[in-house]
Amino acid sequence: MKLNRANLFIMLSIFFMCPASAVQPKINWYTEDYPPFNYMHEGQIEGISIKVLRAMYKQLDWTFDEEDILLMPWARVYKTLEDSPNACVFSITYTEERARQFNFIGPMIHNTVSLIGHKESDYSDVDLKNIPGLKVGVVKNDIGHQLLVKEGFHEYQFVYLKTGYELVRMLKLKRVDLIAYGDVIARFQFSRAHIDPNNYKIIAPLYQSFLGMACNKAVDDEVIKTLNQTLVEVLKEYPSLATWHEEGVQ
Incomplete structure (x- = not known):
């Protein structure tokens, strides 16, 4: 079909009006038994953090695959985060030392x-x-x-x-x-x-400090930026997170 200027203008207008969707990266998520944020219950990973992560993927129109999440002892989780270029973890406490070592996504909740x-x-x-x-x-x-x-x-x-x-x-x-x-x-x-x-x-x-998520430094900076922006939007759906820290050991 031969495009005239009018048709080309219409097509370009439609293209630029449509919001750009971030291409879903290959990320392997790791976590530990850390209730109420992430834990295993009846064979499924549950908790506040996993709900937030699911909501982030939904907002980004990414496919959320439970098979990409592995619950392990924290020492193994931390070692995997250090060594695997596609690794991201939740939940993890932010420190300046860790921020130099990993790319952080957060804050999610005070800790x-x-x-x-x-x-x-x-x-x-x-x-x-x-x-x-x-x-x-x-x-x-x-x-x-x-x-x-x-x-x-x-x-x-x-x-x-x-x-x-x-x-x-x-x-x-x-x-x-x-x-x-x-x-x-x-x-x-x-x-x-x-x-x-x-x-x-x-x-x-x-x-x-705060709890958030973190990725190996090899994960693209644009992916980290996208996840951070999406987390801010998703947390508006979870205002109760702001008060969790008040319920700790007295």
């Missing part, structure tokens, strides 16, 4: 990482890293572990566990003196383990 212990514990005004025999439960390469290493805690003080659920169980059994973990997530883990969270308290806050 406070704390040292948590028994209510009767008295560690006030004490240099915890120099207490002989003190044992702190951590998930390897979790933000709590990384913060304590940075503060000078000794390797022999750490008891490595795979999940937050194991942390609260070990704390109840007094196999560890303290745990380093997000206080909101700890409260949910206490509940899952049928442990009364009112018997525990924050010994010392370690870090205030």
